[in-house]
Amino acid sequence: MTNSDERCTETEKLHSDVLPFNILLFEGFETLDACGPAEIAGKAPGRYRLGYYSMRGGLVTSVQRLEVNTRPITEMSPGLLLIPGGKGTRTLVDDADFIEQIRRAALEAQFVLAVCTGASLLARTGLMDGKNATTNKISFDWVVSVNPGVNWIRRGRWVRDGSLFSSSGVSAGMDMTLAFIAEDLGVQEAERIARRIEYLWNRHPDDDPFVWG
Numbered sequence: 001m002t003n004s005d006e007r008c009t010e011t012e013k014l015h016s017d018v019l020p021f022n023i024l025l026f027e028g029f030e031t032l033d034a035c036g037p038a039e040i041a042g043k044a045p046g047r048y049r050l051g052y053y054s055m056r057g058g059l060v061t062s063v064q065r066l067e068v069n070t071r072p073i074t075e076m077s078p079g080l081l082l083i084p085g086g087k088g089t090r091t092l093v094d095d096a097d098f099i100e101q102i103r104r105a106a107l108e109a110q111f112v113l114a115v116c117t118g119a120s121l122l123a124r125t126g127l128m129d130g131k132n133a134t135t136n137k138i139s140f141d142w143v144v145s146v147n148p149g150v151n152w153i154r155r156g157r158w159v160r161d162g163s164l165f166s167s168s169g170v171s172a173g174m175d176m177t178l179a180f181i182a183e184d185l186g187v188q189e190a191e192r193i194a195r196r197i198e199y200l201w202n203r204h205p206d207d208d209p210f211v212w213g
Contacts, residue, residue, distance in 0.1 A: 028088025085116030
């Protein structure tokens with residue numbers, strides 16, 4: 001994850017390359033947090049190569065009992081790192097080994113996308129200190145307590161700060177992923193994908209109807 005707060009220009013020279021789209025899973029991840037962005041990225045296979053990883057590899061089970069066969073995080077190729085949220089984040093924020101692996105993967109990544117309470121895991125690494133970010137609104141106060149040093153934005157469907165994208169809860173990860181693709185491949189490609197999956201893309205990051213408190 002780059003340290004620049006400026007808008008990334010790397011995408012302008014990467015369009016012709018295949019970008020690893022690495023989804024980091026853990027026990028108790030939220031299914032749509034991971035599968036929504038995967039569905040969207042999978043509609044541009046010439047650009048993104050989807051991969052599913054976990055701490056040690058093997059089967060990982062979501063909150064909704066979806067089982068995914070994963071590879072160890074140590075086999076991840078640098079590219080894009082997507083971190084979903086879910087109930088599992090509540091204990092993993094205190095797992096020093098897991099947080100260190102996320103820190104290393106994020107430092108090597110060109111882009112980092114955090115969905116929902118997945119932002120809590122990235123925040124725990126310290127790499128989000130001073131950066132703008134958002135997260136699940138119902139769990140907002142808990143995520144803020146994990147690291148108050150992040151500039152948490154309560155009203156935001158998603159937020160971009162340089163190479164870091166973060167979204168509000170669950171379905172917001174799909175809007176964020178389309179916003180990333182609009183930056184990477186152009187708005188027309190993001191619109192094409194949204195039409196293909198018959199999805200009403202909320203393309204305005206400040207249009208957030210789910211603000212709590």
